[in-house]
Amino acid sequence: MTYGSPNKAKNILKIAFKAVSSCKVWISTILILVLWFFTTLSPIEDRSLPSPYEVIQAFIDLNNEGILLKSLGISILRVLLGLLLGIIFAVPAGVLAGGSKLGNIVVDKPSHMLRSIPFPALAPILIIFLGIDETMKIALIAVGVFGPMYVNIRDGVRNIDPKLLELAQVYHVKKSTIFISILLRGTLPSFMTGLRFAISVAWVALVTCETVNSSIGIGYILSRAQEFFRPDQMMACVIMYAIAGLGSELTANILEYLLIPERRLDRKSRQ
Numbered sequence: 001m002t003y004g005s006p007n008k009a010k011n012i013l014k015i016a017f018k019a020v021s022s023c024k025v026w027i028s029t030i031l032i033l034v035l036w037f038f039t040t041l042s043p044i045e046d047r048s049l050p051s052p053y054e055v056i057q058a059f060i061d062l063n064n065e066g067i068l069l070k071s072l073g074i075s076i077l078r079v080l081l082g083l084l085l086g087i088i089f090a091v092p093a094g095v096l097a098g099g100s101k102l103g104n105i106v107v108d109k110p111s112h113m114l115r116s117i118p119f120p121a122l123a124p125i126l127i128i129f130l131g132i133d134e135t136m137k138i139a140l141i142a143v144g145v146f147g148p149m150y151v152n153i154r155d156g157v158r159n160i161d162p163k164l165l166e167l168a169q170v171y172h173v174k175k176s177t178i179f180i181s182i183l184l185r186g187t188l189p190s191f192m193t194g195l196r197f198a199i200s201v202a203w204v205a206l207v208t209c210e211t212v213n214s215s216i217g218i219g220y221i222l223s224r225a226q227e228f229f230r231p232d233q234m235m236a237c238v239i240m241y242a243i244a245g246l247g248s249e250l251t252a253n254i255l256e257y258l259l260i261p262e263r264r265l266d267r268k269s270r271q
Contacts, residue, residue: 058232082141094153115147144205148197156190
């Protein structure tokens with residue numbers, strides 16, 4: 001018993017040290033929240049920024065109104081569908097442009113022009129062709145997602161060592177094996193980088209599309225709060241976007257952890 005107690009104390013200290021180390025990334029966020037609290041201690045008549053208590057009350061009011069969880073759910077669904085649709089178009093376009101000269105000639109320039117067009121400029125055109133329902137909203141998000149995904153996949157294909165492809169051809173490796181084991185596997189790190197950018201762009205595009213004929217969604221709450229001058233609800237929407245962004249980043253990290261084991265090993269070696 002006397003020999004085991006020092007080891008137990010060391011283990012407890014190690015666990016406590018790891019817990020404190022994992023909280024380091026939240027220090028700046030906590031400081032921002034503390035600063036927000038102290039800057040909103042004055043009476044409401046003397047400030048334009050809502051206090052944390054007022055924002056919490058706004059969340060309660062929106063929940064009592066019955067639109068908080070519904071809006072968050074439909075916004076996440078729109079982002080997921082737009083993200084999926086954008087990836088479906090971006091992956092073959094990136095592979096064609098990165099792996100073929102003819103594909104690059106056909107696909108590259110139109111793709112760059114498409115991704116340089118701002119969302120508000122595309123919204124009226126999509127309304128004309130697709131109407132003002134969910135199809136237009138998902139399509140607008142997909143257009144935003146397409147750009148960063150296409151560029152990263154194209155560059156990922158171009159960065160694959162051509163000697164690997166030559167070696168596979170010499171040994172008469174099946175085309176399906178080349179596509180899956182060399183092309184897709186080689187572009188996976190670039191795919192994950194593009195996915196992170198695409199998720200951020202998807203949430204930005206969501207703000208634009210949810211201001212058009214929406215009766216539900218975070219963007220709808222935001223535009224309604226702006227119309228009736230409810231800064232507490234505006235801040236609540238900003239916080240919801242921030243939480244959704246953190247959740248998206250966590251999902252991307254989990255996917256990267258599962259799909260790219262070599263990056264997992266790199267992180268362990270750095271630690």
